[in-house]
Amino acid sequence: MNEWLRELNGRVGNTSEAILVRELDLAFTEIPDPPQPVSDMHDLLRFCRFDAIVPWLRQERDVLARAEAFARRVGANKVATILADALAGTPQPAVSFSVNLPDGVSMPIDVPTLEVTRFDGKDWGGTDLALSFSIEPFEKAVLREALALAEKIDLQPPLEVRQRQQADARVGERMSAGKGAAELFTELVSARHPTMLAGSWEQYENRVTQGCRPVALEHRPFAGASPQDLARVEKRYGPVVKELLDLYAAHDGADLFCHEGEPAFCMVPMAHWQELLDEAIGWAETVTWQFERDEIPSYLYSAIAFGYIPLDSEKWLFITEGEHAGKIMLSDTDLIEAQPRFASLGEFVATLLADTPRILNCGGYVRYLIDDENCFPVAYRPEGAEGE
Numbered sequence: 001m002n003e004w005l006r007e008l009n010g011r012v013g014n015t016s017e018a019i020l021v022r023e024l025d026l027a028f029t030e031i032p033d034p035p036q037p038v039s040d041m042h043d044l045l046r047f048c049r050f051d052a053i054v055p056w057l058r059q060e061r062d063v064l065a066r067a068e069a070f071a072r073r074v075g076a077n078k079v080a081t082i083l084a085d086a087l088a089g090t091p092q093p094a095v096s097f098s099v100n101l102p103d104g105v106s107m108p109i110d111v112p113t114l115e116v117t118r119f120d121g122k123d124w125g126g127t128d129l130a131l132s133f134s135i136e137p138f139e140k141a142v143l144r145e146a147l148a149l150a151e152k153i154d155l156q157p158p159l160e161v162r163q164r165q166q167a168d169a170r171v172g173e174r175m176s177a178g179k180g181a182a183e184l185f186t187e188l189v190s191a192r193h194p195t196m197l198a199g200s201w202e203q204y205e206n207r208v209t210q211g212c213r214p215v216a217l218e219h220r221p222f223a224g225a226s227p228q229d230l231a232r233v234e235k236r237y238g239p240v241v242k243e244l245l246d247l248y249a250a251h252d253g254a255d256l257f258c259h260e261g262e263p264a265f266c267m268v269p270m271a272h273w274q275e276l277l278d279e280a281i282g283w284a285e286t287v288t289w290q291f292e293r294d295e296i297p298s299y300l301y302s303a304i305a306f307g308y309i310p311l312d313s314e315k316w317l318f319i320t321e322g323e324h325a326g327k328i329m330l331s332d333t334d335l336i337e338a339q340p341r342f343a344s345l346g347e348f349v350a351t352l353l354a355d356t357p358r359i360l361n362c363g364g365y366v367r368y369l370i371d372d373e374n375c376f377p378v379a380y381r382p383e384g385a386e387g388e
Contacts, residue, residue: 047067048135170354193384222254309366
């Protein structure tokens with residue numbers, strides 16, 4: 001078994017099945033002329049990632065039939081029944097929603113029928129929703145059997161994973177130089193001619209810089225925080241925040257990767273930490289966990305919200321207590337999975353330097369309008385670059 005497959009197996013149970021399925025799907029896609037068992041398994045992986053049943057009914061009914069048979073074999077009976085109904089031309093009941101008003105009255109909400117859910121004169125939106133609620137056991141079974149087959153054929157990591165490994169190596173090189181977060185951050189904001197190569201989302205996903213357009217940037221660092229503010233934060237949180245305070249002693253925040261005056265990442269001054277955290281807590285309590293507030297991780301309430309990407313509701317958090325103390329998480333996304341995104345502030349800043357789009361493309365809000373086309377960050381060049 002190759003290293004990637006060992007790592008993939010080790011993530012089972014700790015990482016969302018959807019993420020693992022996607023990775024395997026990409027790897028199976030890159031197999032040239034796959035034999036029938038491999039092709040059939042790839043079809044099941046693709047179906048796990050469905051958005052709507054209609055395209056499958058129109059173009060790949062044979063895959064739906066195999067998915068139904070697989071569901072019955074592994075005991076995913078709800079999925080099997082839904083797929084059998086779909087193949088027989090019977091959609092699940094239409095979706096209905098209601099909202100509870102402050103006076104206790106429940107008011108139904110009309111949900112318009114979308115063109116993407118219509119086929120053969122019927123609305124299949126109810127089928128899409130029913131599958132999304134029942135797909136988990138089917139997905140787990142597909143993942144289990146796909147991993148077993150992957151080991152037999154020594155499945156190789158897909159291009160996306162290989163590029164991620166290369167990016168991890170670049171970040172590791174920055175870390176191994178012995179520089180801390182503060183020194184790395186100073187290096188970031190001292191770039192003489194920072195430039196972003198921008199292109200399509202596909203170019204970003206494949207890290208293809210050829211044909212990308214150079215976008216001139218600037219960094220706007222702020223003066224260091226006052227000794228009084230630094231001492232106050234150190235007294236409140238203790239040694240866990242040393243790396244963060246070293247950075248803020250040099251720069252009390254910064255507007256980063258600015259283009260035409262607009263920043264792509266804002267590291268906020270200490271005075272705005274609480275305001276940013278209040279926004280993250282408000283979103284968690286009223287949106288993400290509105291009906292399950294007791295499920296909100298307690299370490300959110302003591303975290304330091306130090307940064308954000310404009311237009312994105314999520315905030316970048318420095319965790320100050322619990323098992324993830326000292327690590328960096330993106331509110332909502334990482335809290336739901338209970339998986340820190342970066343092991344330290346130093347790793348976060350090193351990634352800003354060595355694999356910038358990994359952070360800037362979280363949420364897809366950072367875009368550059370070039371010739372009336374939205375372009376995304378593909379590669380960062382701190383000392384300038386020509387189009388590649």
